[in-house]
Amino acid sequence: MQTVGSGDALIVVDVQNDFLPGGALPTAEGDRIFAPLERVMPLFAYVVATRDWHPKEHPHFKDYGGSWPYHCLQHTHGAGFAPQMNLAYVDEILSKGTMAPWHGYSAFENSDLAERLRARGVRRIFVAGLATDYCVKETALAAVQSGFETLVISDAIAPVNVHPGDEAAAAAEMEKQGVRFVTSDELRTAA
Numbered sequence: 268m269q270t271v272g273s274g275d276a277l278i279v280v281d282v283q284n285d286f287l288p289g290g291a292l293p294t295a296e297g298d299r300i301f302a303p304l305e306r307v308m309p310l311f312a313y314v315v316a317t318r319d320w321h322p323k324e325h326p327h328f329k330d331y332g333g334s335w336p337y338h339c340l341q342h343t344h345g346a347g348f349a350p351q352m353n354l355a356y357v358d359e360i361l362s363k364g365t366m367a368p369w370h371g372y373s374a375f376e377n378s379d380l381a382e383r384l385r386a387r388g389v390r391r392i393f394v395a396g397l398a399t400d401y402c403v404k405e406t407a408l409a410a411v412q413s414g415f416e417t418l419v420i421s422d423a424i425a426p427v428n429v430h431p432g433d434e435a436a437a438a439a440e441m442e443k444q445g446v447r448f449v450t451s452d453e454l455r456t457a458a
């Protein structure tokens with residue numbers, strides 16, 4: 268069991284239409300995260316929701332030398348938060364990947380998020396969202412690098428799996444770097 272308190276923050280990574288089934292860069296099982304998210308979001312005093320928020324002309328995209336089809340273009344439906352996520356629990360929306368050369372895989376990239384969370388007294392960061400093998404992984408690794416105890420909520424994430432095995436490799440890499448995994452039903456608030 269993990270007791271969630273004032274020293275904890277939740278980062279919900281990129282729960283956006285384009286990363287869900289039917290979107291431009293979907294996670295096949297993305298819909299599985301919504302029930303766990305609904306359980307854990309109310310437990311946290313501070314919740315950051317990140318979003319990929321790309322301009323079309325960006326080295327992230329194939330047309331500009333990158334690896335990806337267009338997704339999460341600013342102000343499009345695909346970039347919108349999935350309607351199944353309750354934004355009432357979100358305290359901060361953090362846009363990333365808005366400007367080259369930054370791709371915005373991590374919520375901490377080119378951002379003062381770590382300093383701001385520390386200033387709030389946050390010492391532990393929980394991470395959920397999409398996708399396990401890219402933005403969840405990079406956000407969790409950056410949280411560790413920034414000195415936070417870091418826990419990923421394993422039933423509230425889902426992978427893109429460009430290659431079969433990417434999900435397992437991402438989990439192994441996170442574990443190796445000191446990330447711990449918990450499930451949504453292991454979290455409680457102090458009575």
Ligand code: VGL
Nearest residue numbers: 281335397398401402403
């Ligand atoms: C992501 C692939 C490309 C993610 C973003 O949010 O995990 N994955 N861009």
